[in-house]
Amino acid sequence: MDFSSKLLENAVYEMSQLPGIGKRTALRLVLHLLKQPEDQTSRLALALENLRKEIKFCENCHNISDVALCEICSNPRRDKSMVCVVEDIRDVMAIENTSQYKGLYHVLGGKISPMEGVGPQDLTIASLVKKVKLGEIKELIFALSSTMEGDTTNFYIYKQLEGVPVKTSTIARGIAVGDELEYADEVTLGRSILNRIPFENSLKAN
Amino acid sequence: MDFSSKLLENAVYEMSQLPGIGKRTALRLVLHLLKQPEDQTSRLALALENLRKEIKFCENCHNISDVALCEICSNPRRDKSMVCVVEDIRDVMAIENTSQYKGLYHVLGGKISPMEGVGPQDLTIASLVKKVKLGEIKELIFALSSTMEGDTTNFYIYKQLEGVPVKTSTIARGIAVGDELEYADEVTLGRSILNRIPFENSLKAN
Numbered sequence: 001m002d003f004s005s006k007l008l009e010n011a012v013y014e015m016s017q018l019p020g021i022g023k024r025t026a027l028r029l030v031l032h033l034l035k036q037p038e039d040q041t042s043r044l045a046l047a048l049e050n051l052r053k054e055i056k057f058c059e060n061c062h063n064i065s066d067v068a069l070c071e072i073c074s075n076p077r078r079d080k081s082m083v084c085v086v087e088d089i090r091d092v093m094a095i096e097n098t099s100q101y102k103g104l105y106h107v108l109g110g111k112i113s114p115m116e117g118v119g120p121q122d123l124t125i126a127s128l129v130k131k132v133k134l135g136e137i138k139e140l141i142f143a144l145s146s147t148m149e150g151d152t153t154n155f156y157i158y159k160q161l162e163g164v165p166v167k168t169s170t171i172a173r174g175i176a177v178g179d180e181l182e183y184a185d186e187v188t189l190g191r192s193i194l195n196r197i198p199f200e201n202s203l204k205a206n
Numbered sequence: 207m208d209f210s211s212k213l214l215e216n217a218v219y220e221m222s223q224l225p226g227i228g229k230r231t232a233l234r235l236v237l238h239l240l241k242q243p244e245d246q247t248s249r250l251a252l253a254l255e256n257l258r259k260e261i262k263f264c265e266n267c268h269n270i271s272d273v274a275l276c277e278i279c280s281n282p283r284r285d286k287s288m289v290c291v292v293e294d295i296r297d298v299m300a301i302e303n304t305s306q307y308k309g310l311y312h313v314l315g316g317k318i319s320p321m322e323g324v325g326p327q328d329l330t331i332a333s334l335v336k337k338v339k340l341g342e343i344k345e346l347i348f349a350l351s352s353t354m355e356g357d358t359t360n361f362y363i364y365k366q367l368e369g370v371p372v373k374t375s376t377i378a379r380g381i382a383v384g385d386e387l388e389y390a391d392e393v394t395l396g397r398s399i400l401n402r403i404p405f406e407n408s409l410k411a412n
Contacts, residue, residue: 042258045255048217048250051236055214182230
């Protein structure tokens, strides 16, 4: 595209770096901002900068949090013997919405994916294993999306915990194989937590 | 949605103010930024702020430009006797891409739309009329989208120019090149028959 302005070209370029936003959509978004009051753009820019610079992650579960220990981890009414292993904060939000789960979470920050160059060391697996070995956690619920990467990650963690006395389970495959967690409806997702099965059984199922 | 962080909530809210971006998409975009290097977010924020604060509009055609007179208006090889009236910069870019037009443009900044509270005074119509009355422009080509708002705007400008010796035309409406006749809507097909052109002309165009 041939822009008549470097400023515009630059803004469109940066906007089109976001996933799912092509050049045309980026141009539409940027032109929309130009028609709005100036402070809308300032607020957007400031919110993004502040988030990126000041964001903290809960030191226990690695969830996004404004304080050192997130709301869930610091809630005395949550069951600390149960930890649900998820990929990112969207999965935490999705499971919280079901109101079916009262334990804690552990946010991995992704899945093991050799294709995308994500190895176990890029995720918070070491911190999870360390936490489990302390012995306070009785059950680990794997709630990663049921893709090959998710299964690989589950299995890697499972192997790391061999010999550690902790029960492992995965959420029930009520969710279609290949679907992303965040798009599942609440009833299905809630039921899949209630009907979790021992990890060994899920291996047989595949 | 229940966010665990005010910073995150704020960023998602501001992002979801953009057209076509809902809360879920906004969350996806913001979480993507969190995974990228910090300077990507800074560059995006800066590009948007700079654009919004320092953007200029060409004083002749009102197109977006970094200088007082845009590239097209200041190009001595463009035909200054012809002005194409368009809604916004995207239309300029679309027409420029065809390489079929060598005249100038006039960017209205929108269409007259009582439903959205846009009247003639919100657009650059007065400046267009003034420019035409100077007498240097021989032909005005209306290239607004053929919606009710577009037609109203064309007609309003046409009325404003009553008695002014300038030729007015609109871009041809018809079946898109490569389209099947049977899928065309009745109005377009009807108009394309009424406004048929000599066969020899269509040969020249190819």
